[in-house]
Amino acid sequence: MSYGNLETLYRQVIMDHYKNPRNKGLIGDETYYKVHLKNPTCGDDLTVQIKVVDNIITDVFHDGTGCSISMSAASVMSETIKGQKLEDAKKILKNYLQMVKGEAFDEELFMGDAIVYQGVANFPARFKCATIAWKALDKAIFIHDEEDNS
């Protein structure tokens, strides 16, 4: 039996992040920007924390419950953007969203393990799962930027 499509969706690396998530667990530090998102339909529930120093994302944590795609994506996101400049993180985020939507994206841009989520483009019903962590990141950066401007 062939599972071509499913196998690209659930690449080993994704399942590895699901089973052994990096940067998991939250930290009780008020200087982190914290965002909590839920997808009631499937029960995904995710919190993301980032620390920003001199426009660099120096630290990332995540915690929550959900399917393998959403949970692994949180782990992958945390690894990929940790240490990135804010502007680079934004570029990666935009590129990632284009990629999982199946739109044209910049294949040259550094994406870390996030590149393996290409398969999601064939499973539009899983788009929300693959992006919940990244959307939380987006919101966290937004809060930072707002504060920075005021």
Place this chain on the structure above:
Amino acid sequence: MSYGNLETLYRQVIMDHYKNPRNKGLIGDETYYKVHLKNPTCGDDLTVQIKVVDNIITDVFHDGTGCSISMSAASVMSETIKGQKLEDAKKILKNYLQMVKGEAFDEELFMGDAIVYQGVANFPARFKCATIAWKALDKAIFIHDEEDNS
């Protein structure tokens, strides 16, 4: 030009009752049963009064505004049922409703001028016009019967 259908709808006798209505105008007598009905869509507005003595409809009045079908039908109704026994009036009423709906009806039964409303069966949109006076009669008889029973 042929107006076959329309001409059966608007027979001379109908137009005559429209132009010269019989029993038109209300009476300020509390012993009459009085019913007021409206059809807001076309503006028909009709009041019917009947007097019942010993189960005989001894007197009928009507007044209101509306199209030629509804106004003439009130005149025709008043003439047809005046002097009838209640039970006969009910039979005529039932027969009339069947006739204008285009259903089978008793062609032997005395109907007076009401028989000319047969043409309405071809104009279902005018059913309400042709029956508003008769529905008012029905309600008036109903009120009488209720009182009688109590």
Place this chain on the structure above:
Amino acid sequence: MDVQKIRQDFYLFKNDNIVYLDNAASTLKPKAVIDALNYYYERLGVNVHRGVYKLSYEATDMYEQARAKVAELLNCQFEEVVFTRGTSSALNLVASSYGMANIEAGDEIITSELEHHSSLLPWQQVAKVKNAKLVFVPLDEDLRITVENFKKVLTDKTKVVALNYISNAMGYITPIKEIIKIAHEKKIVVVVDAAQAVPHMPVDVKELDCDFLAFSGHKMCGPTGIGVLYGKYNLLQKMEPIEFGGDMIDYVGLNESTYKDAPYKFETGTPIIASAIGLKAAIEYLQRIGFNFIIEKETELRKYLVEKMQELDGVTIFNPHTDTGIVAFNIDGVHPHDAASVFDEENVAIRAGHHCAQPLMHCLKQVATIRASLYFYNTKKDIDRLIIAIKKAKGFFDNFI
């Protein structure tokens, strides 16, 4: 664009000899819209939002694309488009949610005698419950709403203005943009009944700057059972839902629940999926026809219609200066309902009645009027046949006198 070709899109024009002049009530539906409905019902037929399988995903996508299409049409944000059962439901939603929460005793709500019942009655109810006052813009001699007269009734107590964009009974275009500007200087919220506007001309909510605007699909070549409430996002967000249940929720506890953001918090239960998809097809159809063409065609036909009717004796036109394809008239001495039966015999579909505008009938001192309402698919021949029918009705009833 060739009207004869356009008419091929409509089953009745291909297969019947009908003159259809009741477009203000509902328009006919072109093949493109029926095809879109059939696509959904045959190939999908499933529910939206909650499915993780392909059919459901495609249905969800089509439903949300319909929302995007409406947003494009109105020039607003995607999240500002609430799907409702129709204009009436949309206007009631504003009154029940925004109105009931924001109107207080003594406040004034400006409306007009030119309103469709669905624009007037929701506010009549708010006024009744809240002990507020309905204030009517005095109509001018033509029975129009004017900016001048609007200013006369504007007070510091005014909290809401609820007016039509185009009157369904008289075909007048309300100077709504100026009215909105003036109202906004006093921070008054303006609700626009655009049921007769959106089908016939470009409506740009950004440019109008209206707070709420409503219209129905069935008056613009679309399906029945679908309409739209546009609302400024910050207003929609502040409003409470009026129906509670599936799909509009976020988290549900036994005694407390939280709701989704607008527009979803206003769309409880399984949505009107097929009709939304059909509405998208209708908008695309109208965009292909083009609003320029629609306006041009309706203007040409309206002029011809008024001209021809003015040549007739014994016919009273109530709005000879109508701005649109809506013409209201009566045949002297013939009850509109009687006239309508003659029109029907002539296969001319036209409306006789109060057109859901009873207050206006009082202004006109008529129990009812006959209304001819045009759309882009009508022709001069249609009008010629209407004129013939009017003559026949006159001749026929004159015979009896």
Place this chain on the structure above:
Amino acid sequence: MDVQKIRQDFYLFKNDNIVYLDNAASTLKPKAVIDALNYYYERLGVNVHRGVYKLSYEATDMYEQARAKVAELLNCQFEEVVFTRGTSSALNLVASSYGMANIEAGDEIITSELEHHSSLLPWQQVAKVKNAKLVFVPLDEDLRITVENFKKVLTDKTKVVALNYISNAMGYITPIKEIIKIAHEKKIVVVVDAAQAVPHMPVDVKELDCDFLAFSGHKMCGPTGIGVLYGKYNLLQKMEPIEFGGDMIDYVGLNESTYKDAPYKFETGTPIIASAIGLKAAIEYLQRIGFNFIIEKETELRKYLVEKMQELDGVTIFNPHTDTGIVAFNIDGVHPHDAASVFDEENVAIRAGHHCAQPLMHCLKQVATIRASLYFYNTKKDIDRLIIAIKKAKGFFDNFI
């Protein structure tokens, strides 16, 4: 009756290899229903109630015949059938109109954790606004509503009982007839959410003696955007409308209006004409299939499904004693959403989620479940393919561990 022949009525079964097991969300639509919609959209396409021409008369007639068909199906009076957008709208109508007018502070409303959000949330809102109390029937060990447990929460303060007839998440049939009888002894009004009952078995409102009952067209082979509220006529007559405007009025004055009798006072604006006509066709279609056949088929398939699933290791069935074609389960260690993607690859359309029953998910201690729901057009082969898909999902995810 031959299922293979029945399946020919559905486009997807003729043209696709799909296993459709999401019938509790929406059923597929047969050709007869699509044909009825097309008839209206092509040959009529006009508005109802207000037209005096033949097309409009025919549309009105078809719309009202749909009401008569529903009355026949439910064994009620014509005037007791209110058309709504769906079950959710219907249940909200009862809560907003009857509930808000009759529930007072301190009153109790009995409902259950087994309810669909659309049955629970309208009353949660009434309770909140009126300072009343929601009381939940304790569910038994199977998570069923029982008469015994209902009696335990019934008090002299109970004013309304709002319960499902069949649970969309567990497939249990509520002993609603007994509950209604007991409630009526205390003059308590009972609102029945029959969204999952009417499509699957004969429902006789006279026999049940329920006060209100709601269902949706799209779950019984009918169109989207149409549902029914049945209400006892004397109750409907006493209730206030909740939407105001065109069509539901009698006389309209500037500050006061009078409304039509039920059901029309609850149907504001242009009705959902096409979908009502489609609902009639759906009911006729189901009557031709026959409820006996539907029950027989679903019983046979459900037994087969539960049996086959019980043979599998690592699969938890949450309702092995389901009364209907609804089976809820999870694959141990696999998130329902992950499983669903495997099902989708196998072309098995099935739902994973909370099924608009979050309180029940708490009772089950699951974030979500997978739900297979059957209808008369399903086959044993469908179930075999589901079983294969479950095995594949298990195999696939086990691979990664």
